[in-house]
Amino acid sequence: MSASTYDNSSISSLKGADRVRKRPAVIFGSDGIEGCEHSMFEILSNSIDEAREGFGTVVYVTRYMDQSIEIEDFGRGIPVEYNEREKKYNWELVFCELYAGGKYHNNAGGNYEYSLGLNGLGACATQYSSEYMDVEILRDGYKFNLHFEKGENIGGLMKTKFRHRHTGSKIHWKPDLEVFTDINLSLELYQSILKRQAVVNSGLRFVLKNETSPGEFETFEYYYENGIVDYVKELSHGKELTAIHFMEAERKGRDREDLDEYKVKMSFAFCFNNEYNALEYYHNSSFLEYGGSPDKAVRNAFVYAIDQYLKQNGKYTKNESKIQFSDIEDSLILVSNSLSTMTSYENQTKKAITNKFIQEAMTEFLREQLGIYFIENKMDAEKICEQVLVNKRSRETAEKTRINVKKKLGGNLDVANRVKKFVDCRSKDVSRREVYIVEGDSALGACKLGRDSEFQAIIPIRGKILNCLKAEYDKIFKSDVIIDLLKVLGCGVEINSKHNKDLNSFNLENLRWSKVIICTDADVDGYQIRTLVLTMIYRLAPTLIEKGYVYIAESPLYEITCRDKSYFAFNEAEKAEIIKKLEGKKYTLQRSKGLGENQPEMMWETTMNPETRRLIKVMPDDMEKTREMFDLLLGDNLSGRKEHIANFGHEFLALTDVM
Structure with a gap:
């Protein structure tokens, strides 16, 4: 038959294992690592369903170095012998037929009234997608063994008389790289899945064994005695604004009048917290990444209830707009756990449910x-x-500030025309360009005359700069001085605040300089301005400090003149050394003038010449320690600041103007 022939013999169907092996994404949602993960969860969910029916209190999961997986439970054991009604062995129905299993008959009192695996695909689909699978079942006084390779049974059912102390099922298999493009399920993935299952299956213990070297295992256990209440407590880190509240109920209903009635059990645990927030939804033990019906219900109910309370108690100001769910979500930790006898998932991967009645x-x-x-x-x-x-x-407020900041910092920026008194350099090579942040117009004049205009730019700070560690963002971005500095830097701002995330516009690639140099007088006022500029950068663009773009230009403390030659001392030790060298000679010693009073030649030699200047790179070794120190000296920790000054203030008396 030629390649172009299309007739009645051209139509074919996939049979047996090929229905999964050639189209894994149809069953598992993906042929990649996500699909492999879901195939593992199908086996795990069967063990969970058994435990939830009251059979077994622990599930063992083993992750082997060869990427094979073993799951063992202590349930009733999968029935595998002959089924008179179906005229087949049950092991064939469970492991070799899609859409077969013991979870379709959900009448009251039947098996698995509330089940995770309702579609009858799990064990069979996972077996079909495996390189091999070994099954061991203990029940009815026997041990039953099955072996499969690439979707085919080898050797049939082995049945051995066995005196077992418990019943249960143990399945060991290896996902097949001929089916999935990746089968390397990480340890972190197993830990995440089992922790979540422990959360929503209160009292059920999960033991994870991870093979670290042949025959050697590390063990992790996950157990929540009180389920989602214990989990909300964990998520809240002891910072609850309100006590944890738990609610549960059971309802019956229909998604449509002509459809069957079904049951739903629901439970919710929540608290409010100023530092942490989280929303997690689970249905029939499956984590609903996209939520669906429960998420819509939570959003609707919380907005309705809180809005009603605000209206009834006169909390809104006149003409104030209604709250949104995002205003609640910012401070809400909520976990829901629901079960239903009939579930409509968006697809087989069970990331969201769509039941109208549940919602x-x-x-x-x-x-x-x-x-x-x-x-x-x-x-x-x-x-x-x-x-x-x-x-x-x-x-x-953040939205208004965002619009304001975008307007001020956005667009194609001609910095020289739009930033008052900014003096640019000629070079367009960012790897050479330097910007000096100086205090006042007088320093601007001296630096302008003393610089190399090819690669050195200058921006003066006009007036007192705001303490950015204590000010709110709306106030910060009303400061012309700060806006001008940000325009000159060009890299935008880094905002990690919960309520101001939309202000974040930072992009290091847009930084216009290889060095940002803070250049102030060597006196108390100069040190204060230097500190406030550093604080601004630390608050609004900390990456510049972390990556080593920020420098401090050291200014000399003393100028020593001897026979028309000037020497500059940057500290007391250097002053003493120079004086010692000049012993027996006549010299004059004076404190260095402010930058604005310096001659251009002196500015070039001491502060701007790359060959002779002294720059201190601002590089925090420990960002957390730096954060704490900034907060202590410039933040709201008033009592801590007083204590620090009392303990260490005497060390800096020589730097003050107090006699």
């Missing part, structure tokens, strides 16, 4: 329960609503 039932339940909670917990209600309003107003 409606959750919304109604949450609205009602939040209303009761606010009545019964007046103090918590007040705290929550006050914080939500703070978040809302911060968001609105």
